[in-house]
Amino acid sequence: MAGHGTAGRRAAGAAPSEAEVLRVLRALDGHVGYGGDPGVTEEQITWLRWENEHPTAVYLPPGLPPYAVWNLKQNLLRDLCRASVLAPFEGELVELLLGVVHRRHEEYDRYYSRLALRLDGPRLRAGLTAALDAQEAGTGVRAAWLLDVLDHPDVPPTHARWRAWTAAHGLPHRLDRSAHDEDERDRLHARRRAAMRA
Numbered sequence: 001m002a003g004h005g006t007a008g009r010r011a012a013g014a015a016p017s018e019a020e021v022l023r024v025l026r027a028l029d030g031h032v033g034y035g036g037d038p039g040v041t042e043e044q045i046t047w048l049r050w051e052n053e054h055p056t057a058v059y060l061p062p063g064l065p066p067y068a069v070w071n072l073k074q075n076l077l078r079d080l081c082r083a084s085v086l087a088p089f090e091g092e093l094v095e096l097l098l099g100v101v102h103r104r105h106e107e108y109d110r111y112y113s114r115l116a117l118r119l120d121g122p123r124l125r126a127g128l129t130a131a132l133d134a135q136e137a138g139t140g141v142r143a144a145w146l147l148d149v150l151d152h153p154d155v156p157p158t159h160a161r162w163r164a165w166t167a168a169h170g171l172p173h174r175l176d177r178s179a180h181d182e183d184e185r186d187r188l189h190a191r192r193r194a195a196m197r198a
Contacts, residue, residue, distance in 0.1 A: 015054040024050075025072075032072060038079035040089045045096070048076060052099045055106055070107045077111035086118055094119050098127040101142045102134060113149050113157035120150050141171060 016024075027043040051058045051073060058069060080086070086093060097119060100112050116124065128150075131143035148165060149157045163173045 013053065015057045016050050018057075021050070021058055028072065028076075032075045032079055038083055040080060040083050040086060044076050044080065045089055045092050048073070048096055049092075049099075051106070052096060052103065074108045074111060077108065077115055081111070081114045081118060090119060090121075091123075094121075094124050094127070097124065097146075098131070101128065101131050101146065102136055102139050105138065105142075110157075110159065110162070113146060113162075116146050116149055117153055117157070120153070125150065144169075 024043050024047050027041075028047065031041070032038070032044075047058065051069075080093070093115070097112055097116060100109060125147065128143045128147050132140050132147075134140055134143070145162070145165060155161060166173045
């Protein structure tokens with residue numbers, strides 16, 4: 001994965017083996033999505049990092065239908081949003097979130113918007129601001145959206161808000177995996193800069 005300035009991301013590691021994926025899935029089984037304070041574990045971070053860098057490896061483990069993996073991802077992200085303490089893993093989570101901004105959209109990525117609110121700080125904002133100028137398809141749009149979410153934490157980042165935000169910027173509400181042209185990216189960037197100066 002490409003870097004993004006001073007808030008650069010770790011290069012993608014090797015794809016996990018089938019045995020590694022199954023080991024982490026077993027460790028997560030029965031400990032995700034059950035209410036209370038879920039805490040944060042290395043297995044949660046590991047699985048989300050693999051999903052970010054090597055989605056095919058985690059979406060296709062033997063005997064596990066894709067919808068089960070998507071449900072796991074949804075519950076993992078919800079748990080992270082509810083965890084009372086994120087500090088020991090904050091750096092890894094910020095890195096993970098910036099990695100999501102730079103890659104193509106995957107199922108249930110919308111829950112990362114809620115996680116961004118828990119991770120708001122100079123490092124995340126610097127990475128998102130740098131991503132506004134990225135050349136990868138859709139990256140600037142995702143970065144601008146998350147910066148707007150951080151700037152208005154009192155408004156939940158719901159699907160309805162996403163639709164309203166994309167409509168206000170003249171963008172389709174479904175970010176297909178096609179490239180956004182430079183005019184759209186430049187327009188979003190200019191609008192963001194103007195808002196920052198206001």
